[in-house]
Amino acid sequence: MTRPGRIAAALFSSALIVVIACGGRADERAEPSSPAPFEATGIITFGSVSLNPASEHEVFRPFVDHVASRLREVGIGRGRVVVVDSISKMVEELNEGRIDVYIDSPFPVGFVWKRTEIDLLLRRWKRGSETYRSVVFVRADSGVNSVADLAGKMIAFGEPFSTSGFLMPKAALASTGLMLDNYEDAAASIPPDRVGYVFSNDAENTMFWVLKGKVDAGAVNEDYYQALAGSRVSELKIILTTEAVPRNLVCVRRSLDPRVTDALKDLLLGMDEDEEGQGVLKGFEETARFDPWPGGPERQLAGIMDLIQYVEEDVGQ
Numbered sequence: 001m002t003r004p005g006r007i008a009a010a011l012f013s014s015a016l017i018v019v020i021a022c023g024g025r026a027d028e029r030a031e032p033s034s035p036a037p038f039e040a041t042g043i044i045t046f047g048s049v050s051l052n053p054a055s056e057h058e059v060f061r062p063f064v065d066h067v068a069s070r071l072r073e074v075g076i077g078r079g080r081v082v083v084v085d086s087i088s089k090m091v092e093e094l095n096e097g098r099i100d101v102y103i104d105s106p107f108p109v110g111f112v113w114k115r116t117e118i119d120l121l122l123r124r125w126k127r128g129s130e131t132y133r134s135v136v137f138v139r140a141d142s143g144v145n146s147v148a149d150l151a152g153k154m155i156a157f158g159e160p161f162s163t164s165g166f167l168m169p170k171a172a173l174a175s176t177g178l179m180l181d182n183y184e185d186a187a188a189s190i191p192p193d194r195v196g197y198v199f200s201n202d203a204e205n206t207m208f209w210v211l212k213g214k215v216d217a218g219a220v221n222e223d224y225y226q227a228l229a230g231s232r233v234s235e236l237k238i239i240l241t242t243e244a245v246p247r248n249l250v251c252v253r254r255s256l257d258p259r260v261t262d263a264l265k266d267l268l269l270g271m272d273e274d275e276e277g278q279g280v281l282k283g284f285e286e287t288a289r290f291d292p293w294p295g296g297p298e299r300q301l302a303g304i305m306d307l308i309q310y311v312e313e314d315v316g317q
Helices: 003-021 051-067 087-095 104-114 163-172 204-214 224-237 258-273 275-283 297-310
Strands: 042-049 075-085 101-104 117-122 134-139 154-155 180-182 195-199 217-223 238-242 249-252
Touching: 042 051, 042 087, 051 075, 051 258, 051 275, 075 087, 075 204, 087 134, 087 163, 101 104, 104 163, 104 249, 104 297, 117 258, 117 297, 134 163, 134 204, 134 224, 154 204, 154 224, 163 180, 163 195, 163 204, 163 217, 163 238, 163 297, 204 224, 217 224, 224 238, 249 258, 258 275
Parallel strands: 042 075, 042 101, 154 195, 154 217, 180 195
Antiparallel strands: 101 249, 117 249, 134 217, 134 238
16 A cells, blocks of 8 residues: 555544544534532521420421421421520520521410511411410319409419410419419418419329319310310319410521522421321321411411510510
């Protein structure tokens, strides 16, 4: 072969190698590469108030994990639960931006709402109910026929954090003009112009103390009253029933990314519509659903804000 022929053959072979290396035909284009998967690294933090943080974590953890796993499109990668031991501490955590979502009953929420920048997002149907109220009751043979007759007597409330077992009935009694003082001993002597109260720390204890005459009156969630009294309900009578208030409220820090707030709201509103969501809700203290506030949150909270003045110091403990 002549020198020009050898050069031409070499050039042809090189061209063939290039075509093969590029995938066959010279005019064939490479497939575009897939974009790297989106990595959600954000954290959404739910806050709660309890003197038993380990138990509260157990209650919240499955719910928070479920919610966080469905907020990846707005950058949330995981959820966190923070439990504090007072409502005042919750105000501090929200103001410092360390908690994003706060779920609680209306009196604590009202206290927090006055002191920090939160938005009232949704209502939570805790234990299957959208609202609840309290009853104040006495023994039927006690001679106490109205709240005015409680002057000089002792009443048992439940836990200091409880809306239905303490804050709501105390505020309702105080709004009638009664002056209430806290005592350690249920047998303490009460001045005739005051009402004494002690904490039983449990609705069942409250019922038992009234039936046994350890205290003159008790206050419990209306839903528990019949069940706790059982066959002895005829031995009791109710002298006060409070107004109904929302069972639980979902609040968000106002400075939270609006995309996260909107996605969270949509997610919670739809949780009761699929089997997995229903299971998570049931495990979260038998939550039935989340729904919008009828008439708007400010209207629903108005009555609570009227009463909170009577228990503001108690709520802030």
